[in-house]
Amino acid sequence: MGTGRLEAFTDGVMAIIITIMVLEIKTPHEATPAALLASLPILLTYLLSFVNVGIFWNNHHHMLHAADTVDGAALWANLFLLFWMSLVPFVIRWLDETGFQPLPTAAYGAVLAMASVGYLLLEWALVACNGPQSKLAVAVGHDRKALVSLALYAAGIALAFVHPWIAIAIYVGVSFAWFLPDRRIETPRR
Amino acid sequence: MGTGRLEAFTDGVMAIIITIMVLEIKTPHEATPAALLASLPILLTYLLSFVNVGIFWNNHHHMLHAADTVDGAALWANLFLLFWMSLVPFVIRWLDETGFQPLPTAAYGAVLAMASVGYLLLEWALVACNGPQSKLAVAVGHDRKALVSLALYAAGIALAFVHPWIAIAIYVGVSFAWFLPDRRIETPRR
Amino acid sequence: MGTGRLEAFTDGVMAIIITIMVLEIKTPHEATPAALLASLPILLTYLLSFVNVGIFWNNHHHMLHAADTVDGAALWANLFLLFWMSLVPFVIRWLDETGFQPLPTAAYGAVLAMASVGYLLLEWALVACNGPQSKLAVAVGHDRKALVSLALYAAGIALAFVHPWIAIAIYVGVSFAWFLPDRRIETPRR
């Protein structure tokens, strides 16, 4: 099987996730600067989530570009990735409604971490079906970066119970680490 | 007519259904483990629905891959399938709001059963327009599995009135039966 | 310009319209047959709208299939069509919230009528840019059927103020007239 329809379906789901997140966010209660300022944390969380979905999409784009075929295992690994990404709007709404308390902040990190696991599963499934000598396998390598990110997310989840903003800082840091190199080396992997 | 635009439209609708289901789910009322636990049943129903849409998409992908042409009857059979799938978010919301009572649980099974009928109609329409010797007709065969699934859904709908969790167990069982072979024989049909 | 991206964008918008309509519908208040029955009118309106979007999509599919090129006028005629179709979920919600009163029922017909106007504008724009001898121009002809439909919608809008169900009956009738031939002659136009 070719990669065309997998890419199309994934594009559709990611396009929807990235867009409907904004439906989950409550507007400022009044038309005042103070009310807009009070909405700033959730708007920044939306920005962070948008960037994260963008990073996943970018890397997905590059990875599938290097792959020639997909099999059933890759289809389900991809659905696993999309399942966890689809929960991002859900945890954002929870964060917004409860005002950035420890548990929802940890849940936000857990969802991003599980999406990263899904990305790794997809990577392994694609390498398995394209072969160890394939362009894809060479480009992906050992993907130490993804494993380090997972460890950082785990730390963030734990530290959310010390203070939510420590966790958020870690999530932002991981995103930066993925965002910046993408622009330089043009062979991003996640 | 080729199959391209039918696939694209179906991908779009399924991508939206699989994603907006999460909009229908109420977040936990508080930022506590107890509140998260109380949301577990509906989150698991979301997971079950996600897997079901994923199974339909996977099998649709394989079936259309084997088809060369579509006609008007196939377009409408496909819309019949999509109509019932589009009701999945609606019954999930009803389940969530009423707390897993018999009638919404039966309705959930009825919607999945009608979607399966739609899948069979699409299968028959495609076999009719691709011919009995086509690659598709050979791959599909008599599709006894789909008919057995329908009978099980009927049983689940009836047993929902004995106890909702019996019905849910049957729905989960049918999903497993479709999920597992897909990974082994790589020629899934539904 | 080729027709590819116009088709892709239209598929996306129609896929979303056909799917999000269900988000607008309130679930039955209770888990009882009586409550489900009370939701029947709005569910049937959803079915009618689903069929109508399906008819538009089907005919759009056939029309673009016969076209070779699109120009700026066709892009905007297509957006005009999509604008009115995007209001279908809005009027459905209004119908649901006010309980099928005359004005929203008339508005529902007006939205379908304007979408039909958009379809005719797109038809004319495509004939103009593909030429009077093109496959498309021959297939489309004078499209008397579309003009008769428009007249019937106008009648339905007026009669909604006599009784909403007269209007609904006319809308259903027009949909049937478009739905049935599609399956027989395989060269549907709207």
Place this chain on the structure above:
Amino acid sequence: MGTGRLEAFTDGVMAIIITIMVLEIKTPHEATPAALLASLPILLTYLLSFVNVGIFWNNHHHMLHAADTVDGAALWANLFLLFWMSLVPFVIRWLDETGFQPLPTAAYGAVLAMASVGYLLLEWALVACNGPQSKLAVAVGHDRKALVSLALYAAGIALAFVHPWIAIAIYVGVSFAWFLPDRRIETPRR
């Protein structure tokens, strides 16, 4: 990298934005002409937003049509554009809920202005990676029109605090300036 998947993802996001805006709009409170009239301002704002997304999509379509390749910078410039466009439904909802007060009206202009900045960034990124002699670079030129539009949006944002309708009039004017030439010269740029 080719432009195919960037176009597909952008089509998906823009299709969703253009469609879900209508979900944000409250229906008239009653089934009366007076209530419908009271909804007119927000419906016209929806129309204005629909036209603006349509203009962005049209110009994006033309620009990508002229481009041969995209790189990482173009992918992120495109995501920057989509981020600001995704906030359009959010500010429309805010406008609707607060009744067209100065701050949300200014915010609406700011979102459109930032989307225009995103469009310019994408234009520059594409020119940079396709080369100064490319078909794209010649077609785009200096894009004075986009810079003048930005200045007008800035004026609109400031004048929203004098009176919201002055700002709205400027936004409508800018949209007209983009809408009309598209139909005449067939080489729109934004």
